[in-house]
Amino acid sequence: MxxxxxxxxxxxxxxxxxxxxxxxxxxxxxxxxxxxxxxxxxxxxxxxxxxxxxxxxxxxxxxxxxxxxxxxxxxxxxxxxxxxxxxxxNRIFLNTVLDQALADDRWTGRMSQRVIVEHTSANPDGPLHVGHIRNSVIGDTLVRILRRAGCTVDAQYYVNDMGRQEAMVVVGCDHFQLDGSKADHAIAKVYIAANKAMELDPEIRKEADQVIQRYEAGDPETVAKIQSAVRYAVSGIEETLHRMNIRHDSYRWESEFVRNGDVTEMVKDLEKTGLTEWEDGAFQLDLSTFGFEKKIVLRRTDGTSLYITRDLAYHRWKAANSDQAVDILGADHKLVSGQLCTALRLLGIREPEVVIFEFVSLPTGSMSTRKGKFISADELLDEVEKQAFEEVRLRRPEESEAFHREVARQVATGAVRYDVVKVSADKATTFDWKQALDFEKLSAPFIQYAHARACSILRKGEAAPSFQADQLTGENEVALIKKIAQFDLVIDQAARELKPHHLATYARELAETFNLFYRYSPVLDAAEELKAARMALVRAARNALRSTLETLGIPALETM
RNA sequence: GGGCGCGUGGCCUAGUCAGGAUAAGGCGGCAGCCUCCUAAGCUGUAGAUCGGGGGUUCGAAUCCCCCCGCGCCCGCCA
Structure with a gap:
């Protein structure tokens, strides 16, 4: 193409x-x-x-x-x-594009690396909120783009089971009752309650410290408690991800790397660099020659490991098990991921490619799970689905309620994903309900609608056994073929630059170009030969739209 | 204080890495299009000294320097 x-x-x-x-x-x-x-x-x-x-x-x-x-x-x-x-x-090129789009709607590129993409990796202390899903959507869209480009991708969720916040969840479970709400939301309630209780009672903090120590030591009772809390929270998070068409291929728990000795080995190897020292009873790494002012603590005074220590071990594992590792991280991780990459470089380990996205805040300020200050992804999806249901009910009153519900569900998935992915990752955004619920041109339904229109024509007109591609000489017809042709270029660029928003822009342009064709080039009423050729073009455009939507993780609805 | 990122019509954004031929979309405003394949669509119109200043260049939204504003970070948290 x-x-x-x-x-x-x-x-x-x-x-x-x-x-x-x-x-x-x-x-x-x-x-x-x-x-x-x-x-x-x-x-x-x-x-x-x-x-x-x-x-x-x-x-x-x-x-x-x-x-x-x-x-x-x-x-x-x-x-x-x-x-x-x-x-x-020339005409031969245009006809070749048409043939390829008709024959091969599953075009894949020539990249062949084994890639590990780590995304979401939200702490299992509550539901995903509208900030987390920026990570999930960017990550999953990149997974799909890389696969389309030819890569073999393993989408991983790094489960933070060893952090302080997970210990707080366990303490919360000890002191408060999990209620009957969705798993991740129930976990959040005890987590928030435990944090509030800690403000009044410093003993709670000590309890959490003990949980961390016992877990790192492998105390069976603590292991059981943490694992069940983590599994429960993750089950809820997964449910939300599935609503957005997002699935991980594997889960790696932080504790794996402590239990199998990788963390200890990592600390030993870092010691060989000569840049480590014991200070105030803690084992620290000095990266000041690389521009990092503060020393990095690798082991606490009590001997337990820290997030960065475990993350280093995880990244060594990733480097050994892939040709390329991609991390999707929020802007708050810029410094630490820089430190991590520097430490890996010191050890001669291939560094990950880090995709940083800037923060999503609320009009009232930044979000916090701990303080219970956030809009959950579930709430967003529910609202968008509700709005979509009203829309589709008004537009298709002759259809059943089941139809309305199903279309609304698919539209909601698409709308939420598109809203996130259309903006470049390095732009900080403020969450806006009005924009999230707007289903016009710069949104998934716009693209889904173009696809549905194409499907509708294909349903009504029968495909001719043969057609003359040379018939397609109109301005809108040629423009559409040219836009279809650009799919491989866009995938290639987005995959190389790790910028999924390029595909979002392309999707809008493709839908726009199809809509112009639709408006000015009648298919079903055209004369026989022209009709045959236009039917073929509609099928090619349908395939291109479907590929684009699938790569964006947006359901390609055949009717809506 | 230091580091990183961002600043494009009233609002939201693409374009900036690899500088090029009239700065591209959406929302909102105004004016139109359903005896015509789904109007979640299409058309027209108004609206921008691309944060400010300097520099490089035949040419700067794009590169360099300074300044201003906003966000994030600078924990024996993750």
């Missing part, structure tokens, strides 16, 4: 540049290729050559244009536009 066209253009340009005698050191490494309103691909390479050659860019472009090879596969023509070189696709 587009990548094939692009590599042909690159080849042509390099041949022509070589023919003109330009070399890489003249600045021709950057061909300045971009999709532009003036061409399918435009090159501004002449500008880069001008200062070296001391000739005007327009003259250089003219020379390159004249040196251009004349044998093309997917390129129709190369036009000279002042200093720019404009490349256009």
């Amino acid at each position: 587009f990548l094939d066209f692009m590599s042909e253009v690159e080849g042509l340009l390099r041949d022509a540049l070589e023919g003109c005698g330009f070399k890489a050191e003249d600045g021709v490494n950057n061909l300045g290729l971009e999709i532009s309103p003036h061409a399918d691909l435009a090159s501004s390479v002449a500008f880069r050559l001008a200062p070296v050659q001391k000739i005007s860019p327009a003259l250089i472009a003219r020379d390159i244009h004249q040196a251009m090879p004349q044998e093309y596969k997917y390129v129709d023509r190369v036009e000279l536009a002042g200093p720019y070189l404009n490349f256009f696709m």
Whole structure:
């Protein structure tokens, strides 16, 4: 698809540049290729050559244009536009795109790495809130994008069972009763209650310390208590993730790395670097030569390990069991993940690629599970589903309530995911109910709707045994084929840059382009030959929309 | 105080890494389109000195420097 066209253009340009005698050191490494309103691909390479050659860019472009090879596969023509070189696709390319989209709606790229993507990994002390799901949605979308790009992906949830907050959950369970609400919400209630109680009674803190020590020592009763609390909380979290079409392939518990000796080994190996020391009874790592001011405590005075110690062991394990590790982390982890990467580098261990996303806050300030100040993902999904139910009931009154419920459920999943993934990860956001409940153009239902429209046409018109792709010459038809072609380019870019929001932008553009075709190019009423060709185009567009939606984890509804 | 990130029409955002041909969308505003394949759609219109200042360049939203504002972090928490 587009990548094939692009590599042909690159080849042509390099041949022509070589023919003109330009070399890489003249600045021709950057061909300045971009999709532009003036061409399918435009090159501004002449500008880069001008200062070296001391000739005007327009003259250089003219020379390159004249040196251009004349044998093309997917390129129709190369036009000279002042200093720019404009490349256009030919009919063969458009027809090839159509054929590929019709035949192979499960296109996958050529990447082949084994990748471990760690995402969500929320502490099992309560339900996911609207901040956590930014992690989950970015993570799961990246998992899907990497798979689409050809990678073998293991999506992992790192379960923090050894932290202080989990000890507080156990203390909470000892002092308060879990009520009948959804597992993760019930856990949150005792956790919040325990934290409140601690403010009045310092003994609670000591209880938590003891739980940590006993758990690290492997005390059977404590192990049983923590594991059951963790499993209970995670079961609730999983339920929420499933509502958003998110599943993990494996769960790694922090305690694994303590029990199997990896943590001890990690501490020993760090000791060999000569950068560790005992200070105030704790074992510490000094990374000040790498710009980290404060020392990192690897073992507490009481001998127990800390989050970073266990995380180092986990990352060594990840490096050994994959070709690439990707971590999705909130902005509050920037410093610690920098420290972690530096420590790994010291030991010669491959570092993970860290995707940082900035915070989601409420209009009233930042969220906190401990303080019970958050909007849960379940609450959000419920609200969005309720709103979607009303919408679909009004639009399709002839359908059953079961239909309305099912469509609302799928729309809610999509709407929540799209709302999160459409924004670049490095933008801090404030949660906004109005925006979350808006189902217009910049939302999942917009894209799902385009897909449903395509499906509707396919249901009503019968597919012809053959068609003439050359019939598809209208502006909207050609634009649609070109937009379908870009799928591989977008997947490739999003996978390499680990930026899922590119795919969200593409999804909107694809739906928009389909809607224009839909509006101006009637299919079912067209003359026989044209109808056959347009039916094929609709099927190709349906496949492209379905692939895009699936990769975004948004249900591709056939009717709504 | 230091580090990292962000600042684009009234509001939300894409574009910034790899500088290029009129700054692209959505929401909200105004004006239109259902005897026509689902109007969760489509069309038109108004609205931006791309936080401010300096610099590099033929050319800067994009690169460099300074400043301002906002967010996150700087725990023997995770």
